[in-house]
Amino acid sequence: MSDKKCIVVLSGGPDSAVVAYWAKRQGYQIYPITFNYGQIAVKETQAAQKIAQTLDTSTKVIDLSALKDIFGGTTSLVTRDIPLTSEFSNTIIVPFRNAIFLSAAVAYAVTVDTDEIFYGAHGSDEPFYPDCRREFYEAFEKAAQLGTTRKITIKAPFSSKPKSEVIKEGIKLGVPFELTWSCYLDGITHCGKCEACVNRKKAFNATNTTDPAEYETTSQVA
Amino acid sequence: MSDKKCIVVLSGGPDSAVVAYWAKRQGYQIYPITFNYGQIAVKETQAAQKIAQTLDTSTKVIDLSALKDIFGGTTSLVTRDIPLTSEFSNTIIVPFRNAIFLSAAVAYAVTVDTDEIFYGAHGSDEPFYPDCRREFYEAFEKAAQLGTTRKITIKAPFSSKPKSEVIKEGIKLGVPFELTWSCYLDGITHCGKCEACVNRKKAFNATNTTDPAEYETTSQVA
Numbered sequence: 357m358s359d360k361k362c363i364v365v366l367s368g369g370p371d372s373a374v375v376a377y378w379a380k381r382q383g384y385q386i387y388p389i390t391f392n393y394g395q396i397a398v399k400e401t402q403a404a405q406k407i408a409q410t411l412d413t414s415t416k417v418i419d420l421s422a423l424k425d426i427f428g429g430t431t432s433l434v435t436r437d438i439p440l441t442s443e444f445s446n447t448i449i450v451p452f453r454n455a456i457f458l459s460a461a462v463a464y465a466v467t468v469d470t471d472e473i474f475y476g477a478h479g480s481d482e483p484f485y486p487d488c489r490r491e492f493y494e495a496f497e498k499a500a501q502l503g504t505t506r507k508i509t510i511k512a513p514f515s516s517k518p519k520s521e522v523i524k525e526g527i528k529l530g531v532p533f534e535l536t537w538s539c540y541l542d543g544i545t546h547c548g549k550c551e552a553c554v555n556r557k558k559a560f561n562a563t564n565t566t567d568p569a570e571y572e573t574t575s576q577v578a
Numbered sequence: 579m580s581d582k583k584c585i586v587v588l589s590g591g592p593d594s595a596v597v598a599y600w601a602k603r604q605g606y607q608i609y610p611i612t613f614n615y616g617q618i619a620v621k622e623t624q625a626a627q628k629i630a631q632t633l634d635t636s637t638k639v640i641d642l643s644a645l646k647d648i649f650g651g652t653t654s655l656v657t658r659d660i661p662l663t664s665e666f667s668n669t670i671i672v673p674f675r676n677a678i679f680l681s682a683a684v685a686y687a688v689t690v691d692t693d694e695i696f697y698g699a700h701g702s703d704e705p706f707y708p709d710c711r712r713e714f715y716e717a718f719e720k721a722a723q724l725g726t727t728r729k730i731t732i733k734a735p736f737s738s739k740p741k742s743e744v745i746k747e748g749i750k751l752g753v754p755f756e757l758t759w760s761c762y763l764d765g766i767t768h769c770g771k772c773e774a775c776v777n778r779k780k781a782f783n784a785t786n787t788t789d790p791a792e793y794e795t796t797s798q799v800a
Contacts, residue, residue, distance in 0.1 A: 418648065422641040426686045451688035452681055455725050459677040464648050466673035487725035495724050499717035503677050503709035 358385045361470040363461045365454075366390050366408060366415050368400030370536040370556065371519065372476035373407045374526035378513055379474050380411055381529060387468050388415035391457050393450065394424025394434045396542050403537035410532055418460060427451065433540050440540055442549050444484045448540075454487035455496060462500045462508055477512040480519040480555065490515050519555060520562035527565060534568035545570040583692040585683045586610045587676075588630060588637050590622030592758045592778065593741065594698035595629045596748035600735055601696050602633055603751060609690050610637035613679050615672065616646025616656045618764050625759035632754050640682060649673065655762050662762055664771050666706045670762075676709035677718060684722045684730055699734040702741040702777065712737050741777060742784035749787060756790035767792040 364376045366388035379386050388411075390404040401417050408415040424434050432438040432447045441448065454475070461473045477488040486492060493510045500508035514522045526533060538556040539546040546553050548571035560567035586598045588610035601608050610633075612626040623639050630637040646656050654660040654669045663670065676697070683695045699710040708714060715732045722730035736744045748755060760778040761768040768775050770793035782789035 416647060419644040420642055423682065423685070425638060425640060426682060426689060430689050451685040452722065452725055453685070455681040455684065455721065456678065459674055459681045460645065460648060462677065463645070463673040463675070467648060467652050486727055489724060492721060492724040495717065495721035499677065499714060499721050500674065502711060502714040502717050503674055505708055 358383050361385045361387060361468060362472040362474055363465045363468065363470065364388045365457050365461050365473070365475040366404045367476065368403030368407065368537045369476070369552075370526060370531070370533055370538060370559075371478055371514070371522050372404075373531050373533070373536050374522050374529065375474050375476045375513060376407065376411060377526065377529040377531045384472075386411060386413060387464065387470070388413065389457075389461055389464050390415045390417045391460070392417065392419045392421045393453060393456070394421040394427060395450075395540075396433060396436065397537065397540050399539075399542055400537040403535055406535045407532065410535065416464065420456070420460075423456070427453075440550050442551055442554050444551055448551055449485060452487060454485075454492075458493070458496055458500075458510060462504060465508060466504055466506060471507050472509050472511065474511050474513065476514070476522075478514040478519055478522050479517050480559070482515070488515075518562075519559040523559045523563050523565075527563065536569075538569065543572055545572050547572050580605050580607045583607045583609060583690060584694040584696055585687045585690065585692065587679050587683050587695070587697040588612050588626045589698065590625030590629065590759050591698070591774075592748060592753070592755055592760060592781075593700055593736070593744050594626075595753050595755070595758050596744050596751065597696050597698045597735060598629065598633060599748065599751040599753045606694070608633060608635060609686065609692070610635060611679075611683055611686050612637045612639045613682070614639065614641045614643045615675060615678070616643040616649060617672075617762075618655060618658065619759065619762050621761075621764055622759040625757055628757045629754065632757065638686065642678070642682075645678070649675075662772050664773055664776050666773055670773055671707060674709060676707075676714075680715070680718055680722075680732060684726060687730060688726055688728060693729050694731050694733065696733050696735065698736070698744075700736040700741055700744050701739050702781070704737070710734075710737075740784075741781040745781045745785050745787075749785065758791075760791065765794055767794050769794050
């Protein structure tokens with residue numbers, strides 16, 4: 357087994373799954389970590405576990421669902437009281453979520469004795485989500501180095517690529533996309549209408565490959 | 579009521595209590611936030627609530643105790659399997675804890691609609707705890723500005739002062755130190771022997787005032 361270790365923030369969605377497969381291909385022994393932050397789409401944490409198993413590991417699922425008490429009033433990803441939209445809107449942003457995840461990932465890195473953390477930020481999210489921007493995670497990396505005694509690095513290998521390129525990379529790596537979960541809701545199948553489903557469908561369409569996700573024919577999304 | 583709002587990371591210990599009183603005196607409407615991170619000293623979260631009540635508010639206590647699953651193997655603040663020491667040691671550090679707290683505090687700031695976050699880092703902790711250093715929280719502040727759409731500021735008003743000066747400031751501000759909890763353990767009274775109790779006693783001694791905390795006559799600390 358490789359002694360090159362890394363933490364992977366694994367959401368259960370396709371992007372971080374590709375990152376996990378990519379890191380494993382690079383020879384890393386991967387330590388995935390997954391968060392329940394009170395999201396409606398708690399199915400994604402189950403998806404993360406299934407993906408981790410295909411990589412011969414398991415993900416550490418950390419229950420931070422009490423954060424719902426902070427996020428609840430602002431985002432439709434956590435509360436059904438706020439209508440979910442099919443295009444990007446401010447109510448889709450979960451404020452500073454990636455910083456919370458990355459902070460816990462840094463703590464995990466310290467306990468696992470590694471400096472390297474991978475996460476799935478990519479170019480299609482960057483214009484919309486401030487905590488997916490390269491500027492953000494570079495500043496965060498500096499804070500992590502100063503706030504620990506380690507040379508922590510935060511790596512987002514696909515940060516300059518659009519989501520469709522991430523999917524293409526995943527196809528090459530053999531990522532089991534049928535196990536991934538993108539939808540912001542918790543239906544039996546993907547709703548097909550929320551911003552996450554729409555972006556997933558667009559990305560697969562651009563690769564000319566079939567998205568293995570099943571989609572509902574009716575949806576709760578306006 | 580003032581419309582100048584701020585978040586205060588309130589642990590239940592004396593330092594952050596002074597910061598809360600200080601911020602209120604500066605005219606802020608304060609929004610305290612307190613974290614259960616799986617610490618043995620869960621009494622500090624109850625202390626935080628009592629302190630908040632003396633400031634005519636309540637603190638939002640967020641249960642992140644699942645983090646114990648990350649921290650458990652490394653720090654005596656979370657697990658009794660690791661002996662607690664009366665002097666600083668690496669096993670007292672909870673890796674990157676302040677970053678996790680500050681990240682959640684930033685999220686809370688966004689939802690409360692303020693840019694200002696106060697926390698109780700001070701000069702006596704700075705040489706020992708990397709996430710109490712000015713360099714750390716300045717870098718974190720930059721990450722917070724880039725990872726949100728707000729001009730977030732992280733303020734540690736006593737970062738250059740020793741703990742004894744923080745206590746002096748608290749005495750002037752009328753902080754009810756009898757409600758604060760410093761001990762890393764969960765006894766009926768403070769153990770008097772752990773690093774936190776020792777530092778508290780030293781700081782009060784240096785001010786020539788009586789520490790209102792009750793201390794045990796026997797202790798579990800080596």
